[in-house]
Amino acid sequence: MDHSPLLHNSELAERAYRVRRNAIVMAEVQGQGYIAQALGVADVLSVAYFHAMNVRPDQPDWEDRDRFLLSVGHYGIAHYAVLTEAGYLPEAELVTYGCDDSRLPMSGMTSYTPGAEMSGGSIGLGLPMAVGMGLGLKRKKSKSFVYILMGDGEMAEGPTWEAAISAAHYQLDNIIALVDFNKVQADGPSTSIMSTEPLVQKFEAFGFFVQRVNGNDLAALVAAFDAAREHPDPKPRIIICDTKMGSGVDFLEAKEKNHFIRLEAEDWKRAYAALDARTVA
Amino acid sequence: MNTTTKQPSVDKALPVTPAIISSSVDEGHRTKSAPFGHALIEEARRRPEIVGMSADLAKYTDIHIFAQAYPDRFYQMGMSEQLMATAAGGLAKEGFIPFATTYATFAARRCYDFISQAVAEQDANVKFVGGLPGLTTGYGPSHQATDDLAIFRAMPNLTVLDPCDALDVEQMVPAVAEHKGPVYMRVLRGQVPLVLDEYNYRFELGKAALLRGGRDVLIISTGFMTMRALDAAKELQKDSVDVAVLHVPTVKPLDEVTILREASRSGRLVVVAENHTVIGGLGEAVAGCLMRGGVSCAFRQIGLPDQFLDAGTLPVLQDRYGISRKAVVDRIRCWL
Ligand SMILES: Cc1ncc(C[n+]2csc(CCOP(=O)(O)OP(=O)(O)O)c2C)c(N)n1
Numbered sequence: 001m002d003h004s005p006l007l008h009n010s011e012l013a014e015r016a017y018r019v020r021r022n023a024i025v026m027a028e029v030q031g032q033g034y035i036a037q038a039l040g041v042a043d044v045l046s047v048a049y050f051h052a053m054n055v056r057p058d059q060p061d062w063e064d065r066d067r068f069l070l071s072v073g074h075y076g077i078a079h080y081a082v083l084t085e086a087g088y089l090p091e092a093e094l095v096t097y098g099c100d101d102s103r104l105p106m107s108g109m110t111s112y113t114p115g116a117e118m119s120g121g122s123i124g125l126g127l128p129m130a131v132g133m134g135l136g137l138k139r140k141k142s143k144s145f146v147y148i149l150m151g152d153g154e155m156a157e158g159p160t161w162e163a164a165i166s167a168a169h170y171q172l173d174n175i176i177a178l179v180d181f182n183k184v185q186a187d188g189p190s191t192s193i194m195s196t197e198p199l200v201q202k203f204e205a206f207g208f209f210v211q212r213v214n215g216n217d218l219a220a221l222v223a224a225f226d227a228a229r230e231h232p233d234p235k236p237r238i239i240i241c242d243t244k245m246g247s248g249v250d251f252l253e254a255k256e257k258n259h260f261i262r263l264e265a266e267d268w269k270r271a272y273a274a275l276d277a278r279t280v281a
Numbered sequence: 282m283n284t285t286t287k288q289p290s291v292d293k294a295l296p297v298t299p300a301i302i303s304s305s306v307d308e309g310h311r312t313k314s315a316p317f318g319h320a321l322i323e324e325a326r327r328r329p330e331i332v333g334m335s336a337d338l339a340k341y342t343d344i345h346i347f348a349q350a351y352p353d354r355f356y357q358m359g360m361s362e363q364l365m366a367t368a369a370g371g372l373a374k375e376g377f378i379p380f381a382t383t384y385a386t387f388a389a390r391r392c393y394d395f396i397s398q399a400v401a402e403q404d405a406n407v408k409f410v411g412g413l414p415g416l417t418t419g420y421g422p423s424h425q426a427t428d429d430l431a432i433f434r435a436m437p438n439l440t441v442l443d444p445c446d447a448l449d450v451e452q453m454v455p456a457v458a459e460h461k462g463p464v465y466m467r468v469l470r471g472q473v474p475l476v477l478d479e480y481n482y483r484f485e486l487g488k489a490a491l492l493r494g495g496r497d498v499l500i501i502s503t504g505f506m507t508m509r510a511l512d513a514a515k516e517l518q519k520d521s522v523d524v525a526v527l528h529v530p531t532v533k534p535l536d537e538v539t540i541l542r543e544a545s546r547s548g549r550l551v552v553v554a555e556n557h558t559v560i561g562g563l564g565e566a567v568a569g570c571l572m573r574g575g576v577s578c579a580f581r582q583i584g585l586p587d588q589f590l591d592a593g594t595l596p597v598l599q600d601r602y603g604i605s606r607k608a609v610v611d612r613i614r615c616w617l
Pocket residue numbers: 034037072074121122123124150151152153154182184185186187190259336337338360362387391
């Protein structure tokens with residue numbers, strides 16, 4: 001997949017469907033977890049991996065690849081879902097998620113999983129790490145981008161803003177930051193736990209090229225990723241993606257307490273059915 | 282943790298226990314729900330200067346119970362641990378007693394300078410409460426607070442506590458509030474085992490408590506390893522091995538008098554047990570105390586190895602790293 005062919009939206013939709021399905025397979029193994037985030041961010045990750053990024057799944061450490069940093073380690077489930085669809089991991093391994101000696105731990109770590117470029121989980125390390133990699137890539141005269149996925153709750157972490165200042169200072173136009181703005185964090189709605197709005201104006205003031213899009217609209221995401229890659233100014237780029245927790249599975253979309261979801265066995269079966277119903281419709 | 286990427290393990294039989302945060306309740310233990318949250322409400326009734334804080338982990342440290350009871354005395358700081366630690370210092374300067382909660386890893390590692398300078402150096406009256414102590418989650422090193430006791434023991438002015446069970450947690454809260462000065466307290470949340478009520482125990486700040494006597498082995502333990510030690514003692518009794526258990530909930534300042542008294546009774550193997558790396562925790566604190574006190578005895582440590590631990594399921598990991606009930610019994614047997 002050297003600079004991946006620009007997939008049509010229908011192909012991307014098919015990919016995103018299978019990413020969601022992979023996530024449900026993993027969540028079902030544990031009976032609980034961060035399934036709503038995985039479903040919500042599936043479109044963003046699909047556009048990243050199947051439209052925007054330059055990667056070789058059979059050669060995860062290929063020097064000229066675009067980097068992808070998962071800062072929110074608990075989104076491992078979402079990352080493994082897309083890594084599997086991209087071919088980094090065999091589908092058969094999904095059922096080991098979170099189990100002993102699995103390559104798919106609950107919180108994403110670089111030494112466990114092919115394609116995982118950082119150990120996240122202690123949230124707030126992602127953007128600072130991207131600054132270092134962005135500087136390093138520039139030193140090497142590399143054309144690669146550093147993509148980094150953060151959560152909206154992560155916008156309250158101090159290191160995020162220290163990194164934002166220096167990303168602009170060093171004109172790191174090779175950073176494409178993604179924020180999964182799903183309006184949820186651990187204790188509840190991110191808007192009431194600690195409001196970080198207006199986020200667009202904040203990042204603009206910090207010197208970023210900022211876009212804010214519906215993170216469940218594939219066409220809008222494709223346009224935003226293209227604009228981020230092609231923007232002429234020497235600024236770091238950020239795409240704030242407004243996503244819907246549980247997207248694609250109606251009864252999970254409707255759930256109120258959804259940072260960490262526990263379901264009965266039969267409800268996981270319902271989740272596959274709901275996903276299929278939505279995708280066919 | 283390996284530096285090379287792990288090999289696929291899909292062929293192995295799949296375990297049934299999930300990796301997610303669970304308490305370390307062993308079979309046959311009674312439990313009590315959210316002892317920290319309930320005790321804090323009680324104490325807050327008596328002390329209007331108590332305020333609560335969390336960095337987006339209120340629900341996961343049981344302080345949400347306080348937040349529900351006293352919404353106007355609770356500050357949700359969002360996922361900003363360094364801010365919370367430092368702002369807690371500010372609240373203390375204005376005469377309040379903040380109980381500030383996050384996971385033990387983030388309190389210890391991310392906030393170290395902030396707590397050291399904004400709180401401990403100024404002797405501010407802040408109480409940090411850390412969830413998921415030691416190896417109590419299968420999430421891997423980011424969430425496993427295997428080094429918090431070492432980190433906080435090294436901080437001047439700070440009192441460091443590691444409760445065994447629900448009774449310990451609920452008795453610590455008023456003592457911590459009464460104590461003037463900064464405190465770091467590990468906390469067990471959710472359904473917390475209740476064992477110490479069978480031992481006529483009362484928590485006293487700065488004091489170790491002998492929970493049972495025994496001629497052959499002295500286990501000096503802190504945190505939930507005291508529960509494991511008590512269970513191991515019962516198990517070893519069946520082989521006529523007589524095990525004493527000295528519970529040390531205050532890791533700093535250490536009750537050296539009691540430790541020296543118990544360890545200098547001759548002929549016993551001394552085993553220090555902690556849910557923490559063997560580096561810099563209770564084990565090395567006791568070893569230093571014994572050396573300085575001129576007590577020489579057979580000495581062993583039960584604790585986590587000096588490495589980043591694996592992710593996986595909790596019972597398997599506690600077994601693998603030697604802090605499960607069974608692992609404690611097996612190791613003591615082979616040391617005898
Ligand atoms: C430094 C740090 N503090 C706290 C946590 C615990 N934690 C895990 S996920 C989470 C919420 C993060 O919010 P967000 O980034 O919006 O993720 P979402 O709730 O959408 O999954 C928290 C507080 C953590 N992993 N790291």
